[in-house]
Amino acid sequence: MRYQLDTIPVWDAYKAGGECPLCALRQQNEAMYVDSFLGASVMEPDTRVEVNEKGFCPEHFRQMFAQKNRLGLALITHTYMKDVIASVDAILERAAQGDGGGFLRRLGGKPSAKEDPGAAVRARTGKCVLCERLDYTMRRYAYTLVHLFTHDREFQRAFLDSQGLCLQDTALVLDMACEMLSGRERAAFFAAVRDVQKKNLERVEKELEWFTLKFDYRNQDKPWGNSRDALERAINKLQGACVHGGEA
Ligand SMILES: [Zn+2]
Numbered sequence: 001m002r003y004q005l006d007t008i009p010v011w012d013a014y015k016a017g018g019e020c021p022l023c024a025l026r027q028q029n030e031a032m033y034v035d036s037f038l039g040a041s042v043m044e045p046d047t048r049v050e051v052n053e054k055g056f057c058p059e060h061f062r063q064m065f066a067q068k069n070r071l072g073l074a075l076i077t078h079t080y081m082k083d084v085i086a087s088v089d090a091i092l093e094r095a096a097q098g099d100g101g102g103f104l105r106r107l108g109g110k111p112s113a114k115e116d117p118g119a120a121v122r123a124r125t126g127k128c129v130l131c132e133r134l135d136y137t138m139r140r141y142a143y144t145l146v147h148l149f150t151h152d153r154e155f156q157r158a159f160l161d162s163q164g165l166c167l168q169d170t171a172l173v174l175d176m177a178c179e180m181l182s183g184r185e186r187a188a189f190f191a192a193v194r195d196v197q198k199k200n201l202e203r204v205e206k207e208l209e210w211f212t213l214k215f216d217y218r219n220q221d222k223p224w225g226n227s228r229d230a231l232e233r234a235i236n237k238l239q240g241a242c243v244h245g246g247e248a
């Protein structure tokens with residue numbers, strides 16, 4: 001799949017630095033989407049229809065709930081809920097008419113939605129319109145990153161001099177490079193990713209080690225160096241930005 005390039009935000013994120021420029025972009029866009037779903041955009045008919053169909057995951061409901069725009073959130077939750085009630089009732093009605101798929105399951109067959117009402121309810125409530133938008137945006141940034149790396153020497157240097165990426169976004173750019181590049185270009189990109197990741201993962205690992213050693217009373221008076229927030233940065237390096245404000 002081809003994406004439109006969006007070079008300015010990617011360059012800006014690399015200029016700002018940090019443990020994962022893609023995580024920084026994800027957080028900016030996530031905050032923007034949270035705002036827009038609570039704001040005017042959700043009153044647009046197309047968005048309404050999509051929200052009613054997909055709803056939000058627990059994490060994004062939590063982020064919107066934390067915004068304190070209770071009326072905005074109540075309005076979208078209300079129309080979504082009416083839609084969900086209708087579909088869940090239809091699932092339960094079908095389930096009540098059948099035998100719940102027990103017969104098929106005994107035969108080892110795969111039950112349909114009609115015969116597996118639990119899966120059908122889970123599918124109805126398991127999507128998230130915000131996650132879908134964010135995933136698309138992040139794939140677009142990953143596409144731009146790989147493109148810039150192969151076409152722009154200056155970006156190539158910025159990438160190699162950066163503090164690397166979290167492992168989740170490492171996987172994202174590797175997937176994207178597999179789709180976009182082949183031969184020498186792909187090998188060069190993988191070599192650069194390995195170089196920058198090895199160096200920076202080992203750096204954070206050492207900083208985390210010093211963090212643990214600082215708890216030894218013999219090291220009490222030694223300087224923290226860069227290790228004060230090493231636990232936070234190590235977790236975020238492993239799983240993408242998920243914890244904040246964890247200074248010792
Ligand atoms: Zn990341």
Ligand SMILES: [Zn+2]
Pocket residue numbers: 056057058059060128129130131132
């Ligand atoms: Zn979500």
